[in-house]
Amino acid sequence: MKINYAKGNDPMGLMLYLHEPAKQITPEANPVLATNMSGRDCEERAEEFRFSHDLNPRVKKTMVHFAVSLPPGETVSHDQIAQISRSLLQKTGHQDCQYLVVRHHDREHRNHVQHWHIATSAVSLKAGWVRDSFVKLKLLQIERQLEEEFRLSNHPIRPKAQRQNLSTGEYRLKERTGKPIPKEKLWDIIDRVSADPPSMTEFVARLKEEEVEVRFRQAQGMIQGISYEIDGVAFAGCKLGPAYSFGGLQAHRQIEYDPAQDQLLLLMQKMTREKCQQWLRDQEQRKKYQALYRQYWQTVLRQSETNLAEIEAERRDVIVAARSLSDIHQDETSLMIFYGDKAQKVEQQQGRRSAIVYVNQVIQQAIVFAELLMRDGTNYLKTLGNVKRSDQEHY
Known part of the structure; x- marks a missing residue:
């Protein structure tokens, strides 16, 4: 058994990868083997992960991704995959976190390697942070433990880190x-x-x-x-x-x-070197505005009288934009929405121009929404918790 580990802060990107139809036997197949989540598609599951992330905004790398591979020719049942995955999550400290187990078939068809993926959160549903210090070294021990626990084939220990000597x-x-x-x-x-x-x-x-x-x-x-x-x-x-x-x-x-x-x-x-430098600057900007988005959303969640955790992405973008317009320039608000989950999904599926159109629509809705609240003399933060779909007639 081999367990690869990665972490990041993009639940939507990970969900799209795990649910990629090309990695299934048929595009219509349901790849999910085990989960404790209620979401039915990529967007709902990404939002569900984001909900737990909002419980502890100090955690920056919020998503955890395990890829589990068996030796060529070795296979286990779907029930065993679910059991192995839950045991892995228990051993890594993710037993109180949301998780999703997905099987991929692309490598199995090419070289007879059965493998699956586990997406989980670095923030538990109790708002705790699952620390990952020396996690890749710990995984070497966990591999051996799981092999013994489920009677799987043993893989040799990987070599220690070192430099090759000069000739x-x-x-x-x-x-x-x-x-x-x-x-x-x-x-x-x-x-x-x-x-x-x-x-x-x-x-x-x-x-x-x-x-x-x-x-x-x-x-x-x-x-x-x-x-x-x-x-x-x-x-x-x-x-x-x-x-x-x-x-x-x-x-x-x-x-x-x-x-x-x-x-x-x-x-x-x-x-080129210049393009990579620009890409690194863009990444820093992305991290900056994603953090700013989370900051405003946390403010809304703290001050709202109603639970907004389940609100759909478009409505959340409008609320966050309206909340920020009184504090920062409209251009910064636009960038903050552009780097949000919904706009990034639009860019990935429909292109950058469509994402920019979406952002502009959100900003216009946010401006009108904020003006209506001021005109009606309504407490803005209190009203945010009662936004209904029917409000769209104002937009």
């Missing part, structure tokens, strides 16, 4: 020039840009910003290796040491990798 020729080159050689430069740069640790996409963008070229190796449609190039000299990740290979980056450096990002990673390896 005799590399030592002589370093002595002759008196300067760091390309391999040492790569060691230092990779160590520095992965210290956070970042996501895999952020890691690649930071390397490109440092003028390190990155290439991914694919096998059977999946990313399985990485190589680096600096000063015209290229190295496979494994030649730098176990901690520098594609798997080692995840196991030893805690770099977050999500297979849903494969297409972006392949695109990023061709991007």
Whole structure:
């Protein structure tokens, strides 16, 4: 058994990946094997995850993603998958969190590997934060425990993190020039840009910003290796040491990798240094405005007399926008809505232009809504908790 781990803050992106029809035997198949959630589709489940995240806004990386693979040829029943998944969540401390277990069939068809995914929250329904210190090292022990508990085949322990030693020729080159050689430069740069640790996409963008070229190796449609190039000299990740290979980056450096990002990673390896720098700036802006959105929504939840947790995304966007317009410039409110779950889903499914149209509609509705409340002399925050669909006649 192998368990890969990733974390992030985009429940909608993870839901769309887990429910991708191409990864099922038939597009109509229901991939969910076990859950404690009531949502019926991606959007409802993402909103349900967001509800638990709002219970503890101090947690930044709110989504947890486990990918579980069995050795080639080994299979278990759907009931066993559910049991193994619940035992895993118990051992990692997620027993009080929302979760979703989804089976994918793409790898099973290609190389007879049964695998499934578990999405859960880093915030429990009791508002507690499930800490993940040294989680990838703990997963090595949990793999062995689950193999014994469910009588599964054993996988060898992964190698310890280390650098590959310099060769005799590399030592002589370093002595002759008196300067760091390309391999040492790569060691230092990779160590520095992965210290956070970042996501895999952020890691690649930071390397490109440092003028390190990155290439991914694919096998059977999946990313399985990485190589680096600096000063015209290229190295496979494994030649730098176990901690520098594609798997080692995840196991030893805690770099977050999500297979849903494969297409972006392949695109990023061709991007220029300038485009990667712009992408990193965009990511910082995205994080800033997503945090601002959560801040305003938390304010609304605290001050509203009615439970708004189940309100649909469009109405929530209007409420958040109306609440923010009195504090920040309209352009900032537009960016905050643009980086929200609903607008990002529209952009992914219909394109950026449609997302911008959606944001403009939300802003116009928010302006009118706020003006109506002021004109009627109604307490704004109190009224937010009683917004009904019928209010749309005002818009």
